[in-house]
Amino acid sequence: MIDLKILRDDPERVRASQRSRGEDESIVDLLLAADEARRSAESNYGALRNEQKDLGKLIGPLQGRLKKAADNERAAISAEIDTLMAGASDLADRVKAAEAQRDASDTSAQALLGRLSNLIDPAAPVGGEDDFTVLEHVLTPRDFAAEGFAVRDHVELGEILGAIDIERGAKVSGSRFYYLTGVGALLEFALINHAISLACGNGFIPMIPPALVKPAAMEGTGFLGQAAENVYRLEADDLYLVGTAEVPLAAYHSDEILDAATLPRRYVGYSPCFRREAGSHGKDTRGIFRVHWFDKVEMFSYCDPADALNEHARLLGWERQYLDSLEIPYRVIDVASGDLGASAARKFDIEAWVPSQERYREVTSTSNCTEFQARRLRVRMRDGEGVRPLATLNGTLVAITRTMVALLENHQQADGSVRVPAALQPYLGGREFLTPLT
């Protein structure tokens, strides 16, 4: 959620942000009114409650005196108590009514506030999905025609290598499921270990978080708004399957106050990711590019809001370092306002070159969520100034399936074997090539 002070002081800024996301800006005025109502209900309740407590302060000591009093004083004290009690019951009713009104107005203001997305960073390009800005290209895609052979896609390569079994994935679990087999399974472990060791080297604390979370964690990270249809929910237990380790890593410090001196706190989490892919029927149906489940190594950082911009650049830097080590051509894009998640103020994607599609496709993504998630999850920091929300940021180090697609296709050889980049070889027992089964 955003800071209500900003909403009160500069509602136009919030409207503009909503507009640039292509989201409802009428919430702003509804929320302003709801906030006003909430505050007046709060004052009203506070005043009545104060009155009631004052009364209690008079009655209490009298009750005490009554217990100890001699018989001849009893009647007088009782009479005094009765006088005070006369309006007490009526006052209690009014307190109760004011409290109910306070709670109701608070609930409706809170509900509206929960529907507002994060404020867009003014530096982000404005527009929809296709209005991103390309920041940089790294490496040049291979010219397979010049090398004299036809490109095989990852499905074909996966089959030849005995690495990916899509047919049986579908048989057992349905479409958009797969098995990683043989070198495919080994390749996952190699990619994971390489990523974790890179992150640990950069000071991250490795984490294996729960992949099943309570509604508060899902809500707090902003995935139950527009993204809700893509989240798996376990009805019987009221739990959600996470679509990214960002969720349990963000909720890790919920309801906590962290000492500013311990920031930034950087965690790297390895978890399965589950996505319903609602509304993407017919899109990327071939292979493992778009699937309902994959494993991922995700970086997550809690930092001082003043440092968030720099931290975002650092996360992007580590993503690049990883892809550089895999020797895969890619480009970095600055994602446009209309294509950002509810929590993100700004987002950079790295898109790897996919030879079979002859285009760049998203393999990693890093978002600066500023204080948005921290407010919803009540993660705060304390420094000399006091207590206030901190900033959270996240970034993909490796999303297994998409990285595997890029790796297999970019490093394929004429005979169907795949070259293993040097950085990955130690994690594959020194193997320089993945070779066809027969």
Place this chain on the structure above:
RNA sequence: GGAGGCGUCGCCUAGUCCGGUCGAUGGCGCCCGCCUGCUAAGCGGGUUGGGGUCUCAAAAGCCCCUCGGGGGUUCAAAUCCCCCCGCCUCCGCCA
């Protein structure tokens, strides 16, 4: 799944039977001041978080809420009643 115990403002802790000077005790830690050549000790003070009000804004002040969470009883709830959650111990089951 069954039985029992526990949950207090950073940590530990008093209070809960018998509702009102608990509107929460004491210790540790931490912060500020005094003393001291410095440090320690000692002395004095402070130390949950949130909301509201006031203000251009902030601080101070004042008010309300906050004793795991939610509801109830009552003029009044840490304290009584109900539901839920978490932790611990034992039993059962199990990877």
